[in-house]
Amino acid sequence: MRIGITLSDGGGPDALTRLRDDIARAADDGLHSAWLSNIFGLDALTALAVAGSPLPGERDTGIEVGSAVVPTYPRHPVALAQQALTTALAVGGRFTLGIGLSHRVVIEDMLGYSFDRPLRHLSDYLDVLLPLLDGDPVDVRRETVRAAAALGTPRVGRLPVLVAALGPKMLELAGARVDGTVLWMTGPRTIREYIVPTIQAAASTAARPPARVVAMLPVAVTDEPDAARERAAREFRMYGGLPSYRAMLDREGAAGPADVALIGSEESVRDRIAELAGAGVTDFVAAEFSAPDAARTRALLRELAPARLA
Missing domain, CATH: 3.20.20.30 (Luciferase-like domain)
Structure with missing residues (x-):
């Protein structure tokens, strides 16, 4: 990945x-x-x-x-x-x-x-x-x-x-006609059970290569997860009210954007990124949002990039 x-x-x-x-x-x-x-x-x-x-x-x-x-x-x-x-x-x-x-x-x-x-x-x-x-x-x-x-x-x-595709018909269109999709505020269970099966089936039916699945989520490596979640809830609040993202949060069982953000220790965030890879994500894109923890977050991303998690 x-x-x-x-x-x-x-x-x-x-x-x-x-x-x-x-x-x-x-x-x-x-x-x-x-x-x-x-x-x-x-x-x-x-x-x-x-x-x-x-x-x-x-x-x-x-x-x-x-x-x-x-x-x-x-x-x-x-x-x-x-x-x-x-x-x-x-x-x-x-x-x-x-x-x-x-x-x-x-x-x-x-x-x-x-x-x-x-x-x-x-x-x-x-x-x-x-x-x-x-x-x-x-x-x-x-x-x-x-x-x-x-x-x-x-x-x-x-x-x-x-194509930014979240609805089933839009995912089918993306799989059949373009190189893949780019996601935002979409958690691993939703990607594994809904996004990936839908878009990859459409790509296969259209005799296209497997679709690229680019998943973007907020990330903060920190020893103060509660404070970081509060910042995430505040900074990304607007996305919880937009219908397309709200539908993805509801599928994931998330109350709001902070619940799908990757927040915690290096081990915790590393495991959640690996979960995304296992769900079928081809590209994980981090939205680094917590300034006090920026150096640790970037250090983990540097560590993971050469690893190319499968």
Whole structure:
């Protein structure tokens, strides 16, 4: 199992410099990947293109960088394909494009788009996006998306695509059409009993390679687990109220985000990461959240990365 971290833009005029430093540190620590969300701070693709590419005279870090995730509704798939290919070019082909629907409260209430028929929207969206990423022209007339276009954007090998999929139909779509899924706030039992069987069955039926399952969870190695859980409950509270994540927490029997966070001693957190590997996770991505314990948390991740838990 590959080990990665989430990135934070942090805000401020030096955000890209700090992001570059964080990616370089993750590479120096031997981690396999670093992932940036596209929320309301830095644009994830632009930021990764800038911060993930080596400066003149610097060595290439070699670490995978990914978006987790870019919402589809606000960007036409032609525009997203062009930007994603440019990002991949900037980082030497080390980019993985993670996309997702976002949430009704964002898409409808904040941005004014319709969030109706999300599965149809994503299926139509992929009909345009995937051929363009592969260098093929499109002439697509679907219910929710139309496009007649070709791109001359240079390509650096194949660009992997992941879909943030939690519902059964969305998992089936991801398994059948893209490289896998990226998860958030989803515990090991839910992954083992629901996520992995659903997406891998769809991949097998579609004669595709086994799907990649990227699981992101908050992590803190600490001798003060109660205090860390309080911080996790406070910092990640909003995710417990979003319907898609709430459904995953309910499946796991978790009252809130703090209950699926990996918190405790090195042995405890190591065992829980191993449990995720046993559940079928191919990539564990740590959201390091407890500043007082940051050094111990990173030390454990460094230890686990070369081990490539099976």
